[in-house]
Amino acid sequence: MQLEQHLRKSLEHKDILLMTHIVLGYPSFEVNREVIRQMVDNGVDCIEMQIPFSEPMADGPVIMKANLDSLAIGTRVEECLAFGKEMAATHSIPFLYMTYYNIIFKYGEERFIEACTEAGITGLIVPDLPPEQSEIFFRHARERNIAPILIYSPTSTHERMKELDDSGSGFIYCVARRGVTGKKSDLDEDFTSYLQRCRAATSKPLAVGFGIQSADDINALRGIADMAVIGSQTIRLVDEQGPEAVGPFIAELRG
Amino acid sequence: MVKKGYFGNWGGAFIPEVLHQTFAELEHHFKTAQADPAFWQEYVDLMSTYSCRPTPLTHAENLSKHFGGAQIYIKREDLNHTGAHKANNVMGQGLLVKRMGKTRVIAETGAGQHGVATATMAAKFGFDCTIYMGEVDVQRQRPNVFWMEKMGATVVPVRDGSRTLKDAINEAFRDWVTNVDTTHYVFGTACGPAPFPEMVSWFQSIVGNEAYEQMRIQHGKNPARIYACVGGGSNAMGIFGRFLEEEGVELIGVEAGGKGVETGQHAARLCGNDASPGVAQGYRTMFLQNDDGQMLETHSVAAGLDYVGVSPILSDLWEQGKVRFTAATDQEVMDVLDLTMKKEGIIPALESAHGFVQAFKDAPEMSTDEGIIINMSGRGDKDIFTIAHAFDDPSWKEFIVQRAREYSK
Numbered sequence: 001m002q003l004e005q006h007l008r009k010s011l012e013h014k015d016i017l018l019m020t021h022i023v024l025g026y027p028s029f030e031v032n033r034e035v036i037r038q039m040v041d042n043g044v045d046c047i048e049m050q051i052p053f054s055e056p057m058a059d060g061p062v063i064m065k066a067n068l069d070s071l072a073i074g075t076r077v078e079e080c081l082a083f084g085k086e087m088a089a090t091h092s093i094p095f096l097y098m099t100y101y102n103i104i105f106k107y108g109e110e111r112f113i114e115a116c117t118e119a120g121i122t123g124l125i126v127p128d129l130p131p132e133q134s135e136i137f138f139r140h141a142r143e144r145n146i147a148p149i150l151i152y153s154p155t156s157t158h159e160r161m162k163e164l165d166d167s168g169s170g171f172i173y174c175v176a177r178r179g180v181t182g183k184k185s186d187l188d189e190d191f192t193s194y195l196q197r198c199r200a201a202t203s204k205p206l207a208v209g210f211g212i213q214s215a216d217d218i219n220a221l222r223g224i225a226d227m228a229v230i231g232s233q234t235i236r237l238v239d240e241q242g243p244e245a246v247g248p249f250i251a252e253l254r255g
Numbered sequence: 256m257v258k259k260g261y262f263g264n265w266g267g268a269f270i271p272e273v274l275h276q277t278f279a280e281l282e283h284h285f286k287t288a289q290a291d292p293a294f295w296q297e298y299v300d301l302m303s304t305y306s307c308r309p310t311p312l313t314h315a316e317n318l319s320k321h322f323g324g325a326q327i328y329i330k331r332e333d334l335n336h337t338g339a340h341k342a343n344n345v346m347g348q349g350l351l352v353k354r355m356g357k358t359r360v361i362a363e364t365g366a367g368q369h370g371v372a373t374a375t376m377a378a379k380f381g382f383d384c385t386i387y388m389g390e391v392d393v394q395r396q397r398p399n400v401f402w403m404e405k406m407g408a409t410v411v412p413v414r415d416g417s418r419t420l421k422d423a424i425n426e427a428f429r430d431w432v433t434n435v436d437t438t439h440y441v442f443g444t445a446c447g448p449a450p451f452p453e454m455v456s457w458f459q460s461i462v463g464n465e466a467y468e469q470m471r472i473q474h475g476k477n478p479a480r481i482y483a484c485v486g487g488g489s490n491a492m493g494i495f496g497r498f499l500e501e502e503g504v505e506l507i508g509v510e511a512g513g514k515g516v517e518t519g520q521h522a523a524r525l526c527g528n529d530a531s532p533g534v535a536q537g538y539r540t541m542f543l544q545n546d547d548g549q550m551l552e553t554h555s556v557a558a559g560l561d562y563v564g565v566s567p568i569l570s571d572l573w574e575q576g577k578v579r580f581t582a583a584t585d586q587e588v589m590d591v592l593d594l595t596m597k598k599e600g601i602i603p604a605l606e607s608a609h610g611f612v613q614a615f616k617d618a619p620e621m622s623t624d625e626g627i628i629i630n631m632s633g634r635g636d637k638d639i640f641t642i643a644h645a646f647d648d649p650s651w652k653e654f655i656v657q658r659a660r661e662y663s664k
Contacts, residue, residue, distance in 0.1 A: 053548070054416065055416070055425055055536060055550055056425075057425050057428050057536070057537075058271045064415060071549055101269055101534050102535050102542075102544070102548040103547065103548050106533060106544070107547075107548070128270065128271060130268070130272065133267050133268065151271070152272065153272045153273035153275075155272075155274075156272060156276065160275060160276070164272070175272070178432060179429075179433035180429045
């Protein structure tokens, strides 16, 4: 509940929240630190920090490359956990980890969730872990008040959405379209009716991600979603213009 | 009770939500087909008219005499259409795709045999077809790329990660989540999320069913041992399946020992000490990975065995001690290839030759009235560039140089 309550509180004075994403250790923890500072200073409400994995199946080229480059310079899981702890202690917004299940499985599910509690992390996004595949993970997360964030997709049926709603907490991550991260999404009529289906299946806040890139996209989400997720776009920005470009970009999105 | 899609501790379906519905439909169509004898009959008819099923079981008399022990029988999947066991699974999935009403198929491929089989099936059934292949494998299996393209498939070289089979699988999944409404992913081996391990093993069981009957007729009794190479594990599952419950038949899976199991440059998941339980590419099995859970680079002269994971069904059989696992090195493979060509006039694929290595080690110790089967999963002529290079064949080199000179004019 912790995470959901926090978001609900922010929603009292904002009509849409902003979650951003970084890949830990890419291009370096030093740059991660600076990017996060600029994000927080410019009004980001929530940050997902991706612990890199060698097989990032659900990610498109930008985030995939960031994962592989981070690992190529030797990023370790322990370093990511220590960095997450530092960020959660430094900034007052909620921090989440996003990673693939093998990282958690190999670390030990209970031990990993323990480490999240220790680090002050409020939620976990694991795109390749449907709730029926690990009873242990979801039980420990609930007991430790770490929100397992579940994902809706345009292909999810109403029954499936209800099932996911029962297992998840914090918020629901609605994937804007079929496919992987990073490619632009059409926020058209089909999309609006999809979000209405999401809304009908859950009372949790709705975050929308995959291909959200501009202030226009965020405006299109106002009134139908509670949080916009910016992923690949800030990584592209840092690659092309350096970390100092992140602050102005976020400020512009915030409008 | 065993959880759905699990084999002991292994298997499962660790898939992104966008694929949930598609897997539910696939599972439904698979189970319906499995319960329908007419479907299997349609499959067997197709394989006996479009392909060369049943494939022969060849008594390798010269090799048997040479080793002076067990009678060596070779199950000839090289004579299946497109030159490998891969077509069994692919044609079966093709029939399912027709039932599901999808119009496009995609596949990953390592050695290229599964890619060629899928491109063939797509041409026959009229599906659009895209094949993902690691860039390293595109280089070492160039002739297969040529045939896939000729049959109308688009071949996409994958340049991420280790640029081999696992990276091709990741890329195929990325395509699938994007085009899930029209597209079926023809998974090539008995790995991946449920129901693929069970489904692929079911289609491949045709190999073991035939071998069982053939052995009774030709040898008069069950084999004492059966050998199969193990990459993902589909040919092994195919020939082992029928014999799993048979008394006195030892099953041996041979993994890629690469430059030696102790060198770190190999793909030995079950017979070495470098693998540990993990979850990747949609399923839980023994993976070659580091302490953080990052997948390791693998090595094998045989592209089709060069893979970090292994069938969850084989991990279960390994854990239960029902299959013995060993490894064959690149060098051993080249040696048996030479011997098999000279003695029998048969050219096994580099992958299949791994099974021959262990069989040749064991055969001399066995009595002459015992029989063993080696599953020759595919033919070696696809490997002509790799094999000619490894033999450092002077006349072949001369030919390539001349041809290159012609092309560069």
